Structures are given as C-alpha cells and as structure tokens.
Amino acid sequence: RKEVEQDPGPFNVPEGATVAFNCTYSNSASQSFFWYRQDCRKEPKLLMSVYSSGNEDGRFTAQLNRASQYISLLIRDSKLSDSATYLCVVNKILTGGGNKLTFGTGTQLKVEL
Amino acid sequence: DTGVSQDPRHKITKRGQNVTFRCDPISEHNRLYWYRQTLGQGPEFLTYFQNEAQLEKSRLLSDRFSAERPKGSFSTLEIQRTEQGDSAMYLCASSPGAGGQETQYFGPGTRLLVL
Numbered sequence: 001r002k003e004v005e006q007d008p009g010p011f012n013v014p015e016g017a018t019v020a021f022n023c024t025y026s027n028s029a030s031q032s033f034f035w036y037r038q039d040c041r042k043e044p045k046l047l048m049s050v051y052s053s054g055n056e057d058g059r060f061t062a063q064l065n066r067a068s069q070y071i072s073l074l075i076r077d078s079k080l081s082d083s084a085t086y087l088c089v090v091n092k093i094l095t096g097g098g099n100k101l102t103f104g105t106g107t108q109l110k111v112e113l
Numbered sequence: 114d115t116g117v118s119q120d121p122r123h124k125i126t127k128r129g130q131n132v133t134f135r136c137d138p139i140s141e142h143n144r145l146y147w148y149r150q151t152l153g154q155g156p157e158f159l160t161y162f163q164n165e166a167q168l169e170k171s172r173l174l175s176d177r178f179s180a181e182r183p184k185g186s187f188s189t190l191e192i193q194r195t196e197q198g199d200s201a202m203y204l205c206a207s208s209p210g211a212g213g214q215e216t217q218y219f220g221p222g223t224r225l226l227v228l
C-alpha cells in the first residue's frame with residue numbers, strides 16, 4: 001500500500017465549478033501536511049499547509065482529519081489557470097531536523113470553458 | 114533569480130554511462146534535498162544534507178548513486194552505469210534549516226533520459 005494515496009483523475013470541470021480532492025495517508029507518525037501544485041513539466045510548488053482546524057486561502061480550503069488520516073482540498077469558483085496536478089504531501093521530521101516529504105501520485109485537474 | 118537552480122536541465126545518455134547533476138540552493142539555505150520523479154508519480158525522496166553532512170539516504174538510492182555537498186553550498190548527484198530505469202526528473206530542493214518544519218523550495222529539475 002502506498003504511503004499517500006490519491007485519485008489520479010483527471011477531473012474535468014467547467015470554469016466556476018467547485019471541485020474537491022481527497023487523500024489518505026498510512027503513517028500515523030506523519031507530522032505535517034501540505035498540498036503542492038505542479039504544472040506540466042514544471043517543479044512542484046507549495047499551495048498551502050493543512051491543519052486540523054481547517055484553513056482557507058482565497059478560493060482554496062484545506063482540511064485534515066488525523067483520526068481518519070484523511071486530507072482534503074476544496075477549490076471554489078475554479079479558473080482555467082487552476083488546471084494542474086495537485087499533490088498531497090505528508091511530512092516527517094528527520095535526524096538533524098530536516099523534512100522528508102512523501103508525495104501522493106497527484107490528482108490532475110482540467111478546468112474547461 | 115534567487116531560486117534553486119539545477120544544471121543541466123536535460124540530459125540524454127546511453128545505458129552504462131555516468132552522469133552528474135548539479136544543484137545550487139537558495140543562498141544561505143542550510144538544508145538541501147534530492148528527489149526523483151518518474152512519469153505519473155509524485156516525487157520520491159532520495160537524500161538530504163544539513164550543510165555538508167549527508168544525514169539521510171533512501172533505500173531508493175542504490176550504490177550506483179552518490180550525492181555530495183562538499184562545502185555546504187552546491188550539491189552534485191552522480192549516477193554511475195546508468196540504466197533505463199533511471200530515466201526520470203531529478204529535483205533538488207532547499208530550505209533554510211532554522212526550524213523543524215520548513216517549506217522546501219524546488220528547483221526546475223534535471224530531466225534524464227537513458228537510451
């Protein structure tokens with residue numbers, strides 16, 4: 001079983017739609033959680049951190065359920081520019097304080113006119 | 114541009130050849146990471162440096178792979194006797210090294226194709 005599991009999609013949605021992505025993780029020792037965005041043939045970029053209390057950044061809302069080991073991302077009023085792959089990421093602190101990021105396979109979103 | 118830089122951006126090589134990639138982290142970032150991403154997958158952790166010390170290596174890093182960060186600034190990743198399965202994007206990331214949980218900033222990656 002993969003440590004971080006996501007539905008690979010693609011999710012094809014019309015502009016203005018609300019879309020939700022989910023992810024589960026297996027390592028209960030994971031210490032922090034993120035969503036990264038990756039455009040085609042580019043590097044991943046941090047979209048937002050995810051907290052148990054839920055957090056919002058403009059049209060994006062992320063939520064963590066530690067008991068269920070479940071992470072979600074909600075995108076409201078989707079734009080063409082939101083088309084990308086969204087990577088669910090869990091973090092573990094390493095020896096010396098570094099961070100090991102474990103990525104899901106990513107969920108591909110295509111926003112259409 | 115003061116972000117993470119990687120060189121070369123693309124590399125095509127024949128099976129059995131050695132290749133070396135370079136990563137220049139963001140200035141004054143103490144932590145440097147290497148990841149590998151194959152098609153349709155998320156990046157996978159390979160190794161991590163705190164200054165010049167290599168503190169963690171993944172089991173993915175076979176004995177054909179070696180990484181260095183000799184002066185605690187730039188890093189190199191060498192793959193010896195390349196195999197077709199080594200074809201992937203190799204990503205470097207850096208973080209300040211001031212705290213336990215930090216944002217990692219990724220470079221543009223080096224795309225390797227082994228023929």
